[in-house]
Amino acid sequence: MEIMILVDENDNPIGEMEKMEAHRKGLLHRAFSGFVINKKKELLIQRRALGKYHNPGIWANTVCSHPRPGESVIDGVQRRVTEELGFTAEFTYIDKFIYKAEFSNGLTEHELDHVCVANYNGEEIILNPDEVAAVRWISHADLEKEIAANPNSFSYWLKEILKLGIIDDKF
Numbered sequence: 001m002e003i004m005i006l007v008d009e010n011d012n013p014i015g016e017m018e019k020m021e022a023h024r025k026g027l028l029h030r031a032f033s034g035f036v037i038n039k040k041k042e043l044l045i046q047r048r049a050l051g052k053y054h055n056p057g058i059w060a061n062t063v064c065s066h067p068r069p070g071e072s073v074i075d076g077v078q079r080r081v082t083e084e085l086g087f088t089a090e091f092t093y094i095d096k097f098i099y100k101a102e103f104s105n106g107l108t109e110h111e112l113d114h115v116c117v118a119n120y121n122g123e124e125i126i127l128n129p130d131e132v133a134a135v136r137w138i139s140h141a142d143l144e145k146e147i148a149a150n151p152n153s154f155s156y157w158l159k160e161i162l163k164l165g166i167i168d169d170k171f
Contacts, residue, residue: 003017004017004022004030006029007028007029007030008028011030011096023053023109024106026100027110028110029110029111030112031113032113033063033113033157034062034080034081035061035116035167035170036062036120037117037120038119043061043137044062044135044136045135045136045143046060046063047059047134048132049133050133054107057133058155063077063081063084064113064157073116085135086124086126087123087126090121091118093115094117097113097160097164098110098111098113099160115161139171147162
């Protein structure tokens with residue numbers, strides 16, 4: 001059972017709750033979105049595994065998840081890149097924002113999302129098939145074009161981060 005940190009709008013912890021219950025109730029919780037960028041200034045994006053509880057099979061940023069109670073955002077994003085993609089990365093904190101998105105399966109993502117960026121160090125990428133169906137490198141311009149042409153193929157939070165310009169100067 002995965003426990004999430006419930007927060008107020010200033011990111012102050014106000015409680016903890018099991019992940020699916022928090023998503024059913026649409027409660028604001030701490031999350032992170034990690035972006036890994038290579039030397040060509042391309043972003044590593046992942047296609048979410050088909051077995052994911054929401055947004056299966058869509059393209060998202062390199063990793064996204066929730067820090068565990070007692071775990072920092074940076075430690076959480078570093079843990080998830082290893083769990084999902086099999087390599088290590090040194091992430092830097094960039095910014096945070098709040099979003100709320102309701103999904104057709106009755107779940108709601110209401111997240112205070114911390115955005116972190118890392119440079120790719122060349123380690124082999126080993127996909128965890130329970131989490132990731134595929135990965136690919138993409139330029140900022142090509143990502144914007146693909147989102148414009150097929151918006152439903154990309155995660156809400158990735159589109160929101162790009163719209164807000166949070167990582168524009170990173171790739």
